Amino acid sequence: MTHQRLRRGLAASAAGFTVVLTASACIGSSSTGAADDPSAKDVTITFWHGWSAPNEVKGIQSTIDAFEKTHPNIHVKPVGNITDDKINQALRAGGSNAPDVVSSFTTDNVGEFCSSGAFIDLTSLLKKSSIDPAATFPAAQLSYTSYNGDQCALPLLSDAYGLYYNKAMFKAAGITDPPKTLSEFDADAAKLTKMSGDSYSQLGFMPNYHGYESTITHFAAQWSPKYFADGKANVANDAGIKAAYDWQKGLVDKLGGYAPLEKYRSTFGDEFSDNNPFMVGKVAMAIDGEWRAGMIDDAKGKLDYGVAPFPVPDNLADQYGKGYITGTIVGIAKTSQKQNAAWEFVKYLTTDTDAVVNFANAIHNVPSTKAALGSPKVSQDPHFQTFVSIASNANSNTTPSSPNGGAYQLTLQDVGYAYESGKQSDLGAGLTKAAQQIDTDVARAK
Numbered sequence: 001m002t003h004q005r006l007r008r009g010l011a012a013s014a015a016g017f018t019v020v021l022t023a024s025a026c027i028g029s030s031s032t033g034a035a036d037d038p039s040a041k042d043v044t045i046t047f048w049h050g051w052s053a054p055n056e057v058k059g060i061q062s063t064i065d066a067f068e069k070t071h072p073n074i075h076v077k078p079v080g081n082i083t084d085d086k087i088n089q090a091l092r093a094g095g096s097n098a099p100d101v102v103s104s105f106t107t108d109n110v111g112e113f114c115s116s117g118a119f120i121d122l123t124s125l126l127k128k129s130s131i132d133p134a135a136t137f138p139a140a141q142l143s144y145t146s147y148n149g150d151q152c153a154l155p156l157l158s159d160a161y162g163l164y165y166n167k168a169m170f171k172a173a174g175i176t177d178p179p180k181t182l183s184e185f186d187a188d189a190a191k192l193t194k195m196s197g198d199s200y201s202q203l204g205f206m207p208n209y210h211g212y213e214s215t216i217t218h219f220a221a222q223w224s225p226k227y228f229a230d231g232k233a234n235v236a237n238d239a240g241i242k243a244a245y246d247w248q249k250g251l252v253d254k255l256g257g258y259a260p261l262e263k264y265r266s267t268f269g270d271e272f273s274d275n276n277p278f279m280v281g282k283v284a285m286a287i288d289g290e291w292r293a294g295m296i297d298d299a300k301g302k303l304d305y306g307v308a309p310f311p312v313p314d315n316l317a318d319q320y321g322k323g324y325i326t327g328t329i330v331g332i333a334k335t336s337q338k339q340n341a342a343w344e345f346v347k348y349l350t351t352d353t354d355a356v357v358n359f360a361n362a363i364h365n366v367p368s369t370k371a372a373l374g375s376p377k378v379s380q381d382p383h384f385q386t387f388v389s390i391a392s393n394a395n396s397n398t399t400p401s402s403p404n405g406g407a408y409q410l411t412l413q414d415v416g417y418a419y420e421s422g423k424q425s426d427l428g429a430g431l432t433k434a435a436q437q438i439d440t441d442v443a444r445a446k
Helices: 002-012 013-023 054-070 084-093 107-116 123-128 140-144 167-172 182-191 216-223 239-255 258-265 292-301 314-317 341-349 353-362 382-392 409-423 427-445
Strands: 043-048 074-079 101-104 154-164 194-196 199-205 281-289 305-308 323-332
Touching: 013 043, 013 216, 013 382, 043 341, 054 341, 054 353, 074 341, 084 101, 101 107, 101 199, 101 341, 107 323, 123 292, 140 154, 140 323, 154 167, 154 292, 154 341, 154 353, 167 314, 167 353, 182 199, 199 258, 216 239, 216 409, 239 409, 239 427, 281 292, 292 427, 305 382, 323 341, 409 427
Parallel strands: 043 074, 043 101, 199 281
Antiparallel strands: 101 323, 154 281, 154 305, 154 323, 194 199
């Protein structure tokens, strides 16, 4: 899925994005005051999105076509392959060329969109349409589309993270079932690892943070951490966050150490190509999202693989089935002069069950409403259904919104790099310093 590559690139630039967006005080309040009547006459709204792959563009166009059939007076002009940088520039400038409806793959920036007023608060429109957000969307999806009570965005399909495993390698190692706890996972990862001289001929799992999708936030979700408390960074106090770092560091050591793993990682092909290390058998297990199954199937190779929820800490074995959740968000630009018409489209995109299901099936992303997740029309492929189950799990969670986007996640990522490589031996001190940095950065953003 091309949008996953885009999301990773945007996350890396989250801190730089903050300065530009929050500086644009001219955007103003995010509350809607539009007076346009979406039923009075023909109106054309512009919809910016980031999808660019042929199947994705076809999927969103099919959704637009279905909307226009039910709303014949509202016409949607889609503009694809849009990055958050372009969104930022357009929302600051306004004018006739600015979008009315905007989607983004970067949930990290929701806090910026909300706090700056770039997107309008949808609360009044949801209430007017008799839509109860808590009854409509899973808790994790609501969490990454709001900030400080401002529901400035809604979920537009989701991504769920789980465990991919090579069935042939499992069978050869005498492993009959995917691991459910992290102690089982560590044992399986070691059993599935084969050395070849000073390197590997097969690695059970790549735990290093430079590994694909092996981020501290993806791992830490299994502990359901609390990143902020009372408006301050809680990363130095949360036992789950500390445990996640320690677990990862322990697995790095068990599988041969940081340097050999990094050397082996340098042989990996591109994450979003058919040479992905899991797809070519360099690793036996991988943490990844639902899109990977689509890529494996599209490659038409002979990989015999299974999918399961990522294992949980042994003391949380009763929560097995949860995972990290993220996804695409959609909102209405404050600068739009057609906000009511835009709302009709956003409402359809995000709450019409058939629309959500059809789009999810078209681009192999997980549905983002409770009704769509439970719909018999959603893909019943067993691999895909695993991610549907993870997204539906009440214990699944996400990283919270912040006024400076994903900057705090980059700070935590740096702690991980230092700790796994041995440059930082005192994890507590590293997290205390990180908390101070996060609070300083948030204060500057505000």
